[in-house]
Amino acid sequence: MIQLPSFFRGGLVSPFALRKLGVLGMNARNVHYIARYNDRDKYPIVDDKLNTKRQAKRYRIPVPELIAAFETQPSRTRVEEVIGPLEKFVIKPARGSGGKGILVIVGRDGEDYVKPSGNKVTALDIQRHVSNIHSGLYSLGGKPDRVMIEALVDFDPVFDKYSFEGVPDIRVIVFRGYPVMAMLRCSTHDSDGKANLHQGAVGVGVDLATGKASHAVQRGIRVDIHPDTQMPFSDLEVPDWGDLVRLAASCYEMTGLGYLGCDIVLDRKRGPLLLEANARPGLAIQIANGVGLRTRLEHIEGMDLEQLEKNVEERVAYSMDYFSAPTLD
Amino acid sequence: MSPRAQVYILAALLALMGAGLTIYKNVELGFPLLPGEYRTVWTIEAKVRFNADGGPAKAALTLPREQRNMEVLGETFSSSGYGFNIISEDDEYRAVWAKRQASGVQSLFYQLDVHQTPGAALEQPLDLSTEVVKPLLRAREQEAVRQAIYSLVETARERSSDTRTFTSELLTALTDSRNQDRNLIFGYYKDRSFVDTALLVLAAADIPAHRIRGLYLEDDRRRLDPEDLLEIYDGKRWVVFEPTSGSPGVPKNFFIWQRGGKSLLDVEGGRNSGVTFSVISNDVPARDVAMLSTSQEKEALVDFSIYSLPIEQQSIFKLILLVPVGALVVVLLRVFVGLRTSGTFMPVLLAIAFIETQLFTGLAIFVLILILGLWIRFYLSRLNLLLVARIAAVVVTVVILMGAISVVSYKLGIEQALTVTFFPMIILAWTIERMSIVWEEDGPYEVVVQSGGSLLVAVIAWWVMTNRYIEHWTFNFPELLLVLLGFIMIIGNYTGYRLGELARFRQLVR
Numbered sequence: 001m002i003q004l005p006s007f008f009r010g011g012l013v014s015p016f017a018l019r020k021l022g023v024l025g026m027n028a029r030n031v032h033y034i035a036r037y038n039d040r041d042k043y044p045i046v047d048d049k050l051n052t053k054r055q056a057k058r059y060r061i062p063v064p065e066l067i068a069a070f071e072t073q074p075s076r077t078r079v080e081e082v083i084g085p086l087e088k089f090v091i092k093p094a095r096g097s098g099g100k101g102i103l104v105i106v107g108r109d110g111e112d113y114v115k116p117s118g119n120k121v122t123a124l125d126i127q128r129h130v131s132n133i134h135s136g137l138y139s140l141g142g143k144p145d146r147v148m149i150e151a152l153v154d155f156d157p158v159f160d161k162y163s164f165e166g167v168p169d170i171r172v173i174v175f176r177g178y179p180v181m182a183m184l185r186c187s188t189h190d191s192d193g194k195a196n197l198h199q200g201a202v203g204v205g206v207d208l209a210t211g212k213a214s215h216a217v218q219r220g221i222r223v224d225i226h227p228d229t230q231m232p233f234s235d236l237e238v239p240d241w242g243d244l245v246r247l248a249a250s251c252y253e254m255t256g257l258g259y260l261g262c263d264i265v266l267d268r269k270r271g272p273l274l275l276e277a278n279a280r281p282g283l284a285i286q287i288a289n290g291v292g293l294r295t296r297l298e299h300i301e302g303m304d305l306e307q308l309e310k311n312v313e314e315r316v317a318y319s320m321d322y323f324s325a326p327t328l329d
Numbered sequence: 330m331s332p333r334a335q336v337y338i339l340a341a342l343l344a345l346m347g348a349g350l351t352i353y354k355n356v357e358l359g360f361p362l363l364p365g366e367y368r369t370v371w372t373i374e375a376k377v378r379f380n381a382d383g384g385p386a387k388a389a390l391t392l393p394r395e396q397r398n399m400e401v402l403g404e405t406f407s408s409s410g411y412g413f414n415i416i417s418e419d420d421e422y423r424a425v426w427a428k429r430q431a432s433g434v435q436s437l438f439y440q441l442d443v444h445q446t447p448g449a450a451l452e453q454p455l456d457l458s459t460e461v462v463k464p465l466l467r468a469r470e471q472e473a474v475r476q477a478i479y480s481l482v483e484t485a486r487e488r489s490s491d492t493r494t495f496t497s498e499l500l501t502a503l504t505d506s507r508n509q510d511r512n513l514i515f516g517y518y519k520d521r522s523f524v525d526t527a528l529l530v531l532a533a534a535d536i537p538a539h540r541i542r543g544l545y546l547e548d549d550r551r552r553l554d555p556e557d558l559l560e561i562y563d564g565k566r567w568v569v570f571e572p573t574s575g576s577p578g579v580p581k582n583f584f585i586w587q588r589g590g591k592s593l594l595d596v597e598g599g600r601n602s603g604v605t606f607s608v609i610s611n612d613v614p615a616r617d618v619a620m621l622s623t624s625q626e627k628e629a630l631v632d633f634s635i636y637s638l639p640i641e642q643q644s645i646f647k648l649i650l651l652v653p654v655g656a657l658v659v660v661l662l663r664v665f666v667g668l669r670t671s672g673t674f675m676p677v678l679l680a681i682a683f684i685e686t687q688l689f690t691g692l693a694i695f696v697l698i699l700i701l702g703l704w705i706r707f708y709l710s711r712l713n714l715l716l717v718a719r720i721a722a723v724v725v726t727v728v729i730l731m732g733a734i735s736v737v738s739y740k741l742g743i744e745q746a747l748t749v750t751f752f753p754m755i756i757l758a759w760t761i762e763r764m765s766i767v768w769e770e771d772g773p774y775e776v777v778v779q780s781g782g783s784l785l786v787a788v789i790a791w792w793v794m795t796n797r798y799i800e801h802w803t804f805n806f807p808e809l810l811l812v813l814l815g816f817i818m819i820i821g822n823y824t825g826y827r828l829g830e831l832a833r834f835r836q837l838v839r
Binding site for chain 2: 199
């Protein structure tokens with residue numbers, strides 16, 4: 001392969017170089033992993049968060065507490081009845097995608113409700129939001145949706161130094177029951193408190209073996225400190241890491257999906273909670289870790305049946321040992 | 330069999346089928362592969378003239394035989410006041426005009442359009458009599474003439490090996506003005522034509538022969554008399570000779586009218602009858618020629634296709650057939666490039682609208698409606714409406730906007746903006762709705778990225794769909810859709826990187 005000067009490549013890298021690094025592309029993900037390992041009939045478990053919650057209860061997987069769910073368009077008084085006594089809560093569409101339609105309320109100011117950014121919304125705004133969710137504005141294909149009101153997670157303060165205004169969560173990719181890669185998404189001022197990497201949140205690759213940060217990236221560029229809090233990521237370590245990885249691995253049994261992304265948050269008292277599971281997890285985790293997914297997935301594909309039928313503990317032990325990251329340099 | 334292998338096999342089958350049908354239509358039915366191909370169509374007009382005696386009159390004209398290298402595209406007869414029908418007589422077709430009372434000069438017309446195709450002119454098994462009628466060279470005819478004929482025949486026979494070469498030799502001798510025997514014969518049969526004389530000599534040599542009447546197709550010829558060729562039977566097959574050159578084979582642009590020696594025109598109740606021909610050539614789009622010739626033969630592939638629909642529906646189909654091409658463009662841009670659009674196939678609908686409105690008018694109208702619609706949608710969102718009602722409200726506003734744009738632009742004299750109605754309204758309303766959510770959730774930057782992506786894809790799709798080759802192929806060879814289907818299936822198996830990913834993951838390569 002002839003190396004063209006980067007001027008001619010227009011900031012592109014050679015596909016052969018990516019292949020060599022084992023980077024997983026969107027097309028390969030869709031054809032080789034999602035289509036092959038995720039049965040369509042199991043999608044409803046993860047696509048509808050109410051179903052996820054119900055299934056998680058059955059498998060004793062801890063989740064944020066559900067306060068109320070509206071199956072049909074609720075009346076004005078019914079919504080007020082539910083949210084009236086609440087101080088903090090989250091309103092979510094059950095079938096929302098990409099974090100769309102999630103309204104977080106962190107406090108009250110008289111009659112108004114306060115968002116994490118400090119902006120206030122009225123009860124009427126919340127009514128409208130509920131109505132929008134219900135009409136299917138945020139769901140795939142615009143299908144009518146259900147509304148869920150969840151208790152706001154009492155976040156473990158360990159990440160306060162690494163998160164600006166927002167909700168830090170940990171994404172673990174689980175392939176055939178084996179956790180293969182993990183990252184922590186830290187919101188920034190730039191990302192407006194959202195944990196979406198393409199909006200400017202920092203993606204921190206987390207070493208599967210230790211729960212320590214191995215690599216951090218913002219908008220595709222490597223960073224060593226959080227842009228808002230100036231904290232170095234090299235000091236970051238996720239507490240209860242073993243429990244968290246175990247929770248992620250057990251989602252395989254719960255959902256039956258072979259290629260799965262688990263979004264996990266840390267509660268101050270309850271430890272890791274499953275926020276949601278995703279049957280089509282994105283590929284940004286590779287950028288956050290600076291490592292390609294494909295080599296790891298192919299390693300697991302090469303396993304024999306006996307290895308694939310191991311229980312959660314054994315799988316977690318294997319993954320934590322095998323997929324440990326190179327040390328942060 | 331793995332799904333992947335199935336895809337390849339199915340795609341290959343589809344592509345083969347589509348390509349096969351396309352080649353068949355091109356080679357056998359003459360549908361042109363490239364747009365703007367023209368074919369020469371000859372219009373031949375036969376004019377029958379005679380002086381009617383005042384009583385009942387009847388004229389019968391032999392119609393041209395089927396000729397393999399000439400395709401008859403259409404024929405018309407005209408004759409005012411005459412009854413007309415076509416009769417079949419001894420495997421010939423004759424046009425018969427008849428009238429109870431006719432006097433004075435009568436003119437009857439028969440016109441046909443033919444198109445030359447490659448191939449042999451005549452098919453062999455011809456059911457014509459091979460009987461030779463020996464010429465009656467009676468005693469009162471000069472012995473010298475008889476001698477001359479037999480001498481010619483003898484010389485030709487000596488210089489030849491079979492009937493064909495014999496005929497060639499004989500015809501060459503008959504055109505050689507230095508040949509004494511020949512001059513003697515022609516001197517005696519002064520009132521006979523060359524072909525008549527040649528037929529007589531051939532009969533004397535015991536060779537079955539007859540004349541072929543026809544025309545040389547040359548542009549802008551008027552008042553032509555039919556020309557003659559000779560056809561002889563060599564014991565196995567009939568062979569055509571050009572009489573004056575003596576070379577075998579039908580000349581290239583010779584249109585055979587009548588085979589065999591019967592009369593070309595019979596007139597009863599008239600005198601001084603005669604047929605003259607005129608020939609003109611037209612250049613006609615190759616597709617029209619193919620359509621005409623296949624519609625006559627009731628070719629199933631054409632007869633049961635969209636060509637059998639009325640013209641108006643065909644022009645609708647012309648657009649519909651472009652949709653798969655637009656879909657292919659979307660697939661390519663999403664799978665290989667990774668462009669983000671709002672609504673997967675929305676850009677195709679936009680592109681179709683652009684085809685009707687012209688690109689720049691279309692772009693301007695789209696952006697205008699999007700901006701106005703977003704603005705109105707932001708106000709509507711404050712009114713606490715249910716989603717369906719709100720989108721319906723946006724649809725209504727979009728329609729009102731379209732109406733307003735049409736009226737205002739018409740008053741300003743910009744007629745192009747009247748095509749605004751081609752925009753898919755519901756799709757626009759949904760786009761506005763989605764965009765306003767994207768605006769709320771991800772900010773205006775993302776709106777610009779997504780609508781810009783959609784517009785880019787729409788413009789590329791428009792550019793491909795208005796390509797004259799693409800237009801020509803999709804409409805004239807709809808079976809190419811099978812090839813396209815196979816191609817899309819194969820793309821669906823592509824697991825390599827997208828162009829966008831080469832930039833997205835560039836930090837991983839250090």
